[in-house]
Amino acid sequence: LAKTTQPISMDSYEGQEVNITCSHNNIATNDYITWYQQFPSQGPRFIIQGYKTKVTNEVASLFIPADRKSSTLSLPRVSLSDTAVYYCLVGPPGAGFQKLVFGTGTRLLVSP
Amino acid sequence: ETGVTQSPTHLIKTRGQQVTLRCSSQSGHNTVSWYQQALGQGPQFIFQYYREEENGRGNFPPRFSGLQFPNYSSELNVNALELDDSALYLCASSNRDRGDGYTFGSGTRLTVV
Numbered sequence: 001l002a003k004t005t006q007p008i009s010m011d012s013y014e015g016q017e018v019n020i021t022c023s024h025n026n027i028a029t030n031d032y033i034t035w036y037q038q039f040p041s042q043g044p045r046f047i048i049q050g051y052k053t054k055v056t057n058e059v060a061s062l063f064i065p066a067d068r069k070s071s072t073l074s075l076p077r078v079s080l081s082d083t084a085v086y087y088c089l090v091g092p093p094g095a096g097f098q099k100l101v102f103g104t105g106t107r108l109l110v111s112p
Numbered sequence: 113e114t115g116v117t118q119s120p121t122h123l124i125k126t127r128g129q130q131v132t133l134r135c136s137s138q139s140g141h142n143t144v145s146w147y148q149q150a151l152g153q154g155p156q157f158i159f160q161y162y163r164e165e166e167n168g169r170g171n172f173p174p175r176f177s178g179l180q181f182p183n184y185s186s187e188l189n190v191n192a193l194e195l196d197d198s199a200l201y202l203c204a205s206s207n208r209d210r211g212d213g214y215t216f217g218s219g220t221r222l223t224v225v
Contacts, residue, residue: 034213041217043202044155045118087154089150093211099145099168100214102154 004088009107018075020106022088025069032093033071034065038085038105047086048073049093077107083110114139116205116217124223125193133188133220135203140195142209144186146178147202149219155202161186162208191221198224 005023007061012018024033032051036044048055050071051060061074075082085105136176137144149153149223153212159172160163161180176208184205188195200221 039223042218043204045216046119046213049213098162099170100147100155101157104152104154105140 003101004090004103004108005089006086006103008104009109009112011034011109012078013111014079018078018082018108018110020073020075020086020088020108021070024090026089027068027090030092031090033062033068033088034091035060035062035073036087036089036093036102038087042088044102051093064103078108079108080110080112082108084108116203116215118201118203118217118220120220121176121218122221122223123218125147125223125224127193127195129193130189130191131193133190133201133203133222135186135188135205135217137184137186137203138215139205141205141212141215142184142207144180144184145204145214146188147204148172149200150196151199163200170216193222193224198222217222 032049034049035047037047038044048060048062050064052064055062063072083109087102087105116138127225145160146158149155158167158172160167164180177189180186198213200219202216202219203218206212
């Protein structure tokens with residue numbers, strides 16, 4: 001599975017939009033980009049998945065440029081409860097039969 | 113639909129002892145994967161079970177072993193515990209046949225002293 005690179009940490013304030021960028025230069029043609037959120041002492045939770053252009057759900061948006069070598073997770077109007085670690089992974093879709101390769105993730109701290 | 117449940121939530125063991133961690137997969141899921149997460153690190157893949165057979169293993173020694181039962185629940189066994197085995201152990205279930213993504217449990221926090 002392709003290796004990913006993310007910032008180690010980010011700080012924000014309540015109500016702001018947060019954009020976390022992930023680079024994945026060696027992404028394969030059939031790979032999707034998936035983002036997980038993890039709170040302390042809990043398992044990772046699926047946030048969003050996409051292949052190209054833009055995907056939006058009730059939680060976040062995912063922007064993927066044409067070359068797919070990077071992606072940006074956008075969290076609109078963050079709140080204190082969005083403080084968590086965010087992981088970017090690349091791999092086949094519905095990859096419940098593949099091992100997931102996590103990096104160290106991005107620690108987002110949202111302050112009042 | 114029930115989620116993934118793990119037990120116990122916390123555990124303290126002495127170096128050299130053996131431990132068994134348990135995982136009940138989400139209803140409808142037939143694949144279970146185990147991950148080890150050290151403090152400040154991302155989860156690392158230990159192994160996966162599909163229909164009671166091991167179906168892939170990460171870079172972990174043989175003293176890490178597992179089982180999957182006919183109801184798709186699973187156990188992770190670690191023998192001869194070392195201090196570095198202290199971590200959060202996560203179980204994730206999915207349905208390989210349907211191509212579902214993973215659902216993670218909240219983990220078992222193991223401390224080896």
